[in-house]
Amino acid sequence: MAQIINGKEVSQSVRDKIRRKCEELVGKTGLRPGLAVILVGEDPASQIYVRNKKKACEEVGFLSREYRLGGETSEEELLELIDSLNADPRIHGILVQLPVPKHIDDKKVIARIDPKKDVDAFSFENVGRIMTGEFDFVPCTPAGIMELLAAYDIDPAGKHAVVIGRSNIVGKPMAMLLLHKNATVTICHSRTQNLKEICRQADILVAAVGKARFVTEDMVKEGAVVIDVGMNRDEKGLCGDVDFDAVEKKASFITPVPGGVGPMTITLLLQNTLTSARKAANIK
Ligand code: NAP
Numbered sequence: 026m027a028q029i030i031n032g033k034e035v036s037q038s039v040r041d042k043i044r045r046k047c048e049e050l051v052g053k054t055g056l057r058p059g060l061a062v063i064l065v066g067e068d069p070a071s072q073i074y075v076r077n078k079k080k081a082c083e084e085v086g087f088l089s090r091e092y093r094l095g096g097e098t099s100e101e102e103l104l105e106l107i108d109s110l111n112a113d114p115r116i117h118g119i120l121v122q123l124p125v126p127k128h129i130d131d132k133k134v135i136a137r138i139d140p141k142k143d144v145d146a147f148s149f150e151n152v153g154r155i156m157t158g159e160f161d162f163v164p165c166t167p168a169g170i171m172e173l174l175a176a177y178d179i180d181p182a183g184k185h186a187v188v189i190g191r192s193n194i195v196g197k198p199m200a201m202l203l204l205h206k207n208a209t210v211t212i213c214h215s216r217t218q219n220l221k222e223i224c225r226q227a228d229i230l231v232a233a234v235g236k237a238r239f240v241t242e243d244m245v246k247e248g249a250v251v252i253d254v255g256m257n258r259d260e261k262g263l264c265g266d267v268d269f270d271a272v273e274k275k276a277s278f279i280t281p282v283p284g285g286v287g288p289m290t291i292t293l294l295l296q297n298t299l300t301s302a303r304k305a306a307n308i309k
Pocket of ligand 1: 166189190191192193194195196213214215216217220233234235236254255256257286287290
């Protein structure tokens with residue numbers, strides 16, 4: 026039976042550390058880390074994410090600013106707001122909640138955010154830095170997974186890690202972070218042949234597919250570490266990409282959904298904002 030990786034617990038302990046470091050920074054320099062979150066339109070899921078981010082900021086003592094813009098906001102207006110936040114010394118992180126309405130080009134929006142304040146690490150500069158390993162900001166979900174592995178003393182070095190999914194937000198940066206930790210990495214996607222056989226070779230299996238219970242017990246090697254990124258809704262509510270009940274019997278470690286990877290994502294956003302503020306204050 027697998028040991029459950031408790032994302033809530035790890036997330037809380039990282040947030041406690043962030044709160045202490047925030048107090049330390051304010052005490053030493055008077056600078057309080059500030060995060061600006063911009064939401065355009067009325068997407069219900071996005072509204073929940075934005076509310077949770079604000080709450081998390083308050084919990085660790087950050088300045089939090091929320092900009093809720095109407096769905097009819099023009100691209101130019103959004104870019105102007107980003108310019109003003111780029112120039113605001115009280116703001117160290119800028120996040121535009123995606124997706125934005127169709128008449129706005131999200132690539133242009135991301136490119137306009139000062140890379141030093143791009144705490145989602147989506148800009149070309151920050152993506153490039155992740156490739157070379159010289160990064161300050163790490164994409165929040167994959168970075169949260171690396172924190173979880175470290176918290177449970179799971180060292181990826183020399184292990185075969187298989188990542189299912191190649192999105193820019195999860196799959197690709199996940200593979201890169203595992204590679205930086207010396208795993209041998211295979212990335213799978215919808216055109217991969219022999220997916221089951223490849224997954225069965227994984228010492229660490231990361232599922233970022235977006236399909237409920239996609240990873241079945243016969244795709245998992247005995248003793249594998251199974252990380253479930255999926256957030257899907259079915260008739261019972263929230264569920265992951267892994268058939269948890271069956272896979273739990275075979276894996277050595279497994280993340281549940283909810284309570285596994287999910288709680289770490291916002292925590293790493295806070296971590297990136299703190300890093301940005303410390304850099305602005307010239308503290309390493
Ligand atoms: P995405 O952009 O839709 O990417 C899904 C990936 O899965 C694609 O690369 C796709 O391959 C691959 N895929 C789809 N069907 C497949 C199949 N039959 N066999 C193998 N690969 C297949 O999704 P995402 O943004 O990476 O998110 C993935 C999941 O993680 C979603 O459930 C999302 O809600 C969740 N998520 C959770 C968090 C969190 O904080 N917990 C954060 C972000 C995302 P192709 O590239 O070939 O199409």
